[in-house]
Amino acid sequence: MKQFLIISLVVLFVTACNGDKEHVKLSGPVFGTSYAVQYFSEDGANFQTQFDSLFAVINHSMSTYIPDSDISKLNRNETFTIDEHFAYVFDASKSVYKSTNGAFDPTIGVLVNAWNFGPEKEIIGLDSLKIDSLMLSVGLDKVRRSIHEIIKQDPNTYIDFNAIAKGYGVDVIGRYLESQNITNYLVEIGGEIRTRGINMEKDNPWKVGVEMPHFDGSQSLLRAIELQDESMATSGTYRKFKVDLEGNKYSHIIDAHTGYPSKTNLLSISVIAENCMIADAYATAFKAMGIDDVKLLLEKHPELKVFLIFENKNQELETLSLNGFPK
Numbered sequence: 550m551k552q553f554l555i556i557s558l559v560v561l562f563v564t565a566c567n568g569d570k571e572h573v574k575l576s577g578p579v580f581g582t583s584y585a586v587q588y589f590s591e592d593g594a595n596f597q598t599q600f601d602s603l604f605a606v607i608n609h610s611m612s613t614y615i616p617d618s619d620i621s622k623l624n625r626n627e628t629f630t631i632d633e634h635f636a637y638v639f640d641a642s643k644s645v646y647k648s649t650n651g652a653f654d655p656t657i658g659v660l661v662n663a664w665n666f667g668p669e670k671e672i673i674g675l676d677s678l679k680i681d682s683l684m685l686s687v688g689l690d691k692v693r694r695s696i697h698e699i700i701k702q703d704p705n706t707y708i709d710f711n712a713i714a715k716g717y718g719v720d721v722i723g724r725y726l727e728s729q730n731i732t733n734y735l736v737e738i739g740g741e742i743r744t745r746g747i748n749m750e751k752d753n754p755w756k757v758g759v760e761m762p763h764f765d766g767s768q769s770l771l772r773a774i775e776l777q778d779e780s781m782a783t784s785g786t787y788r789k790f791k792v793d794l795e796g797n798k799y800s801h802i803i804d805a806h807t808g809y810p811s812k813t814n815l816l817s818i819s820v821i822a823e824n825c826m827i828a829d830a831y832a833t834a835f836k837a838m839g840i841d842d843v844k845l846l847l848e849k850h851p852e853l854k855v856f857l858i859f860e861n862k863n864q865e866l867e868t869l870s871l872n873g874f875p876k
Contacts, residue, residue, distance in 0.1 A: 570733075572750050579604050580715055581614075582739030588726055589733045589749045596729070600722060607718050610634045611710045613658070624658075626704050630697045638710055638717050638826070639694050645713075645830040646689045649846065653834035654805035656687050658709030661803055664810060680808040687805060712802075716782050716829025719743045723825075736825075743780040743825045757781060762816040762858055762866070771858070771868075774875040780825035784832035785817035785858075802836045811837045814860045818843075821854035821874060828853075840869070847872050 571593035576585040586600070610632050612618045622629045631639070645653045660683055663675055686705035693700050699708075710717075715738055722736045723743040733746030735755045744755040754775040761771040762785060784802065802811045818835045822828040831853060835843045840857060847853060854874040861867050870876070 570749055575600065580608075580718065580738060582715075584722075584736075584738045586722060586726075586737070587735045587748075588731045589746075590729075590731060594729070596725070599725060603721050603725060604718065606632075607634055607714065607721060611638065611714045613709050613711065620708060620710065623699055623701075624707050626701070628698075631694070631699060634717070634721075635699075636694065638713055639699065641717075641826055641830065642710065642713055643689060643694075645827070645834060648850070649831070649834040649838065651688070651690075651805050652838045652842075653712070653830050654687065654689050655708050655710050655712065656689050656692065656706050657803045657805045657808075658711075659683050659686060659705070659707040660808045661709060662707070664803065684808045687808070712784075712833040713826055713830045715739055716741050716780070716825035716827070719780065719825040719829075741780075741782045741825050741829055742776065744776040745778055747777060759783070759819050759856060759858075760817070772856075772876075776821070779821050779823065780828050781819055781821045782825055782828035782832045783817060783819040784829075784836045785815075802833060804837045813837070813839050815840065815857060816860060816866075817858040819856040819874070822852065844871065 570589040570591055572587065573590055573593055573595065574585070574587050575595070575597050576583065577597075578584075584600075608615055608618065610619050611634065613620055613624070615621060619629050619631060619635055642653070642655050646655075660680070663680070663683055686703045686707070688706075691702040691706055692708065693702075719736050719738050719741050720743060722738075723734065723745065726734050726736070727745065733749050734744070735748070735757075736743045742757055744757075747753060748755050754777040756773055756775055758770045759772040759774065760783070761769045803809065804811045813836070815836060818832050820828040820832040820835065822831065835855065835857075838846070840859065843855065843857070847855060851872055853872055855871040856874040857869040857871070859867055859869070
């Protein structure tokens with residue numbers, strides 16, 4: 550899962566004139582990763598303080614890394630009133646959970662912790678019996694929302710929104726910019742992206758990259774694509790994985806049906822959608838589903854554009870573009 554914790558921001562603020570608009574660039578660390586925002590504004594307004602406040606609110610609502618956050622209270626079965634951010638992400642999670650037949654499941658967090666991919670300590674003595682026991686509390690169908698609270702059927706159910714909340718954070722910043730009459734912008738947090746309008750400096754749609762998978766931590770670009778009024782999120786195993794004594798690689802994405810790290814030939818999944826929250830959730834789900842199941846789901850969701858990078862039977866890299874993912 551993706552670390553989700555706010556850090557003191559060190560922000561780069563740059564403006565450059567572009568006709569009647571100024572090109573503003575802000576960046577810094579957030580959610581255990583980094584953010585970068587570009588937008589064009591008539592007065593060159595710096596929204597760093599507002600971004601700071603929004604990040605803090607999202608963390609207080611949904612960060613499992615903050616002990617007094619709302620989601621931490623929920624996981625301890627404490628009473629609290631959910632805010633609009635929590636409600637929105639919960640409802641979206643329910644929708645994707647149903648659409649993917651449970652492949653996307655925020656309650657899998659207890660297994661994430663057990664495999665030592667999450668914020669809690671590793672569970673000692675993890676074996677099939679322990680996994681079966683933990684799986685009894687897994688399933689978003691065991692959790693429901695009333696107007697102001699979350700009700701868990703099983704008190705042991707542990708909820709973790711880290712596979713959707715980063716994308717949601719991108720959307721929150723984007724919607725704030727729109728509320729300030731900013732119509733041309735790009736927001737990026739840890740590789741998850743939302744765009745609106747164009748890059749006015751180049752008078753073209755925003756251009757973003759899809760990385761080539763590298764297990765050694767190096768980075769290179771596989772493909773550059775244009776985005777306009779769309780969002781893109783990417784999920785993969787080539788950066789976060791464990792290796793057992795036999796040399797088998799285990800991805801950081803847990804299969805919600807088995808409780809084990811996902812084993813698949815898929816290395817990277819990029820999803821383009823109207824908003825980044827949905828792209829983020831489906832990118833995570835598709836990693837656990839496999840190519841054939843992804844194809845079947847996309848027949849019912851033509852609005853999702855998908856790019857897959859995978860290993861074939863000869864352990865060679867192949868790519869597959871689905872539903873009109875841009876070349």
